[in-house]
Amino acid sequence: MAKKKAGNSSELLSQVIVKGMQEKKAIDIVVLDLRKAKNAVADFFVICSGNSARQLDAIADAIDEMVFKTLKENPWHIEGKNNKEWMLLDYITVVAHIFQRERRSFYTLEKLWGDAKITEIEN
Numbered sequence: 001m002a003k004k005k006a007g008n009s010s011e012l013l014s015q016v017i018v019k020g021m022q023e024k025k026a027i028d029i030v031v032l033d034l035r036k037a038k039n040a041v042a043d044f045f046v047i048c049s050g051n052s053a054r055q056l057d058a059i060a061d062a063i064d065e066m067v068f069k070t071l072k073e074n075p076w077h078i079e080g081k082n083n084k085e086w087m088l089l090d091y092i093t094v095v096a097h098i099f100q101r102e103r104r105s106f107y108t109l110e111k112l113w114g115d116a117k118i119t120e121i122e123n
Contacts, residue, residue, distance in 0.1 A: 010043035010093035020063035029121035047097040053084035
């Protein structure tokens with residue numbers, strides 16, 4: 001089981017997750033810095049979209065591999081592997097969200113965490 005880590009390591013973890021997303025051509029990548037947000041469940045959310053169930057799988061696998069290769073960490077919890085509309089890899093301090101495009105616009109996580117600092121990543 002993963003332990004809670006200091007803010008700097010969660011920042012590094014979020015950067016490694018972004019690299020995993022970019023490796024599989026994820027689109028509309030954003031990083032939500034939740035460290036100053038009220039009632040936040042993690043330090044960062046890293047959110048991206050994919051165009052197909054196959055691409056969502058590939059993105060999730062790339063994140064998993066990149067994080068393990070770089071930081072020797074495994075996700076504490078994974079959700080959505082079966083429905084392939086919204087997949088979540090929870091590393092406790094950082095949560096990666098991988099959406100099918102239309103599901104992402106339905107849930108609008110970026111708007112739910114309006115007090116988060118949002119960084120958009122170039123495609």
